[in-house]
Amino acid sequence: MTENNCLIRFRNIVKDFDGQLVLKGISLDIYENEFVTLLGPSGCGKTTLLRILAGFLRQSEGAVIFAGQDISELPPYQRELNTVFQKYALFPHMNVYENIAFGLKIKKMSKDVIEQKVLKMLKLINLEGYEKRDVTLLSGGQQQRIAIARALVNEPKVLLLDEPLAALDLKLRKEMQYELKRIQQEVGITFIYVTHDQEEALTMSDKIVVMKDGEIQQVGSPIDIYNEPQNRYVANFIGESNIIPGVMLKDYKVRFDDMNFECVDFGFKDNEAVDVVIRPEDLDIVAENSGKLNGVVKSVLFKGVHYEIMVETVPGTTVSVKMIVTKEHDVASSDAKERISANSFFVDLEDVKELNDAEIIARADAQAWDPESDEYLSISKIEYDIKAEIGNYPVTFSTVGGTEITVNIMVVEQQYVENKKKNEAISAFNFFKTVDEIKESVAIDTDLKTWANAQGWKLSDESDVEIEDVEYDFDPDTITAGVYEVSFSTKGRVLKVHTTDLSEEGAEIGLNFQPEDIHVMSKVGY
């Protein structure tokens, strides 16, 4: 586009509120007759940018150029643009006609000209005959259209819309999307539209500006933004996507999940770490071993037009531990005035040094209480002799009254599974529990994770990896004493597939896609 039809130019706009940076240097060109959408989550600065353009806020640095002229110093009422506010901001003390005529009356136009223009506007927004109505008694959609008419009647060069559809219900919102697009095409001026709704942005815009934390992430047409997101953030924000970390081996060759794939992307450094996007609708389900990936169907959700199928192509990392279930483990004093309880427990060889009295009481879950009043008694003495060697070491807890219980501290090496391919590791301990404790658990998966101290982490930077699956072969309601196996797994590589073909949960399938369905993005540091 040439310099001539660039209508608005933001030059390095910075805005801070009391030292907090809201806009970090926005530079953006907006052309005549464009429908531009500023898209981003709340707090990304999109509304601030709009208010700076409208003149309600003054930028801290930078300039706003409007039709070749710096308008930074102009007050809002001298700017050739009008705004449609989020909550419409119709004047409640005026009727529909007076609201729409407000700007024209300020300009001191003659009565018949005003009437002509207002009636034309009412026709444009399909509200003919509403001129005498009280604005406060109209529906949200009608108020919205009047707010648009009130702005457009001034024949601005640019219409600013600040989340104008946010207060409407879904159906009305969809209708208004078409309505807005139609109005924009009919009056042929620039619309700058602020929204956090990606679907709205994709439907209406000529150009989308994706913002995050006061910075522009990407500017482009809806198709560009959808098909060629520049980073993980944009890909996640616009549409649904599978994002997989990978390595760009060389131009047109990308590697992820230990496999090499053809792609159409180029211009990265050899062996650069990248993010790979595959849109769910670009994955086709085929017979096992006949596609580029194999996997297991984990879940199937019906979404109306399509099914959303989650396919695990690389299993997670699993560690299994033993749960030793005992019946009772409390001891009563001879006069039955006191009771005391404790668990045997396992300790990692490396953690033996760190054991102290408090830690042992906590790990053994040692408690003493008066069975009549149910009041806790303090554990006054704790005796143990432990070495940093694999083996069993007895520990005795006793109360002032002399009631005591002995359990074992078992020093072991931790159950630990490393998965180099997925760059992660997972560990857990064998543990002791009583039948009652298991029966009383209300969230058994979470409790099992806690009891076994199950943890997952990345091998590269030791950051946490969530444990997604807990599997066991007992029924918590009817469990009896014995030894049970519990396994914990991290999440594998699960790809989301949108398809109209139904698959069964648990089915083993293949997934196919074309080189152009892969989109490679550079990694962003966040």
Place this chain on the structure above:
Amino acid sequence: MKTWKRLTYPYIFWMMVMVVIPMLLIVMYAFTKAGNDVATLQFTFDNFVHFFTDADFLSTLWISLRIALVTTVLCVFIGYPIAYLIANSKPQRRNLYILLITLPMWINMLVRTYAWIGILSDNGLVNHVLQWFGLAPQKLLYTDFSVILGMVYNFIPFMILQIESSLAKMDRSLLDAANDLGANRWQRFCKVTLPLSLPGVVSGITLVFLPAVSSFVIPKLLGGGGYMLIGNVIENQFITVGEWNFGSAISMVMAVIIMISMVVTRKLDKSDEGLTRKRGKV
């Protein structure tokens, strides 16, 4: 529902004893002759005839209405800018200002009004200051000026608070919208801020005019012994003269005037707010 209704009985009883019965007694006194008891009521319009045929009483009524009107108008014109400034200041500041406005009301009105005597008297503070500047001392106390000053001083917080709250709850985006549509600050004030704050002004007017028109303490203290407003006349009839029937009749006349003025202000208020609504039905 029925059991809940019963909870209102104590209030109804209280209202009957404290409000309705005294009112009825005043009506009864106003329409009866002096010196009779409940058993032998003698109805008469004499009290009203007396009031409306006595030029002195009528002129007192006229002066009272005029003073109350001047007070109210002054309260609007002084109070509005103050309310506007308070409403547009930062939240903490706003609270401080409102505290300052209400602070004098914590002190008894009599004491505050007495203070003005000291300030306004012939050898009071104001005249001392005037003399320092070489100006002739002025007669300030016991004039219309001092009475109106006392009334404005006492009643203006009601006006400020009413207007301030209607300004403060105004949707800021309406002001942005007016600016956006080309209105400068003055046009924005005239076309949006002022009309939207009128309900506050109207209730402020009600709250100032009503006590002003029937006030008797302020005119007595700041107007001097001979200064008579209708409130003082009523007070005299009850306390000094002992003419309860005539006093009640004047009270009733005042009650009717107040009722009419309330209806009128309500109408004015509605005509701004409800105009569009009425038109909408056409």
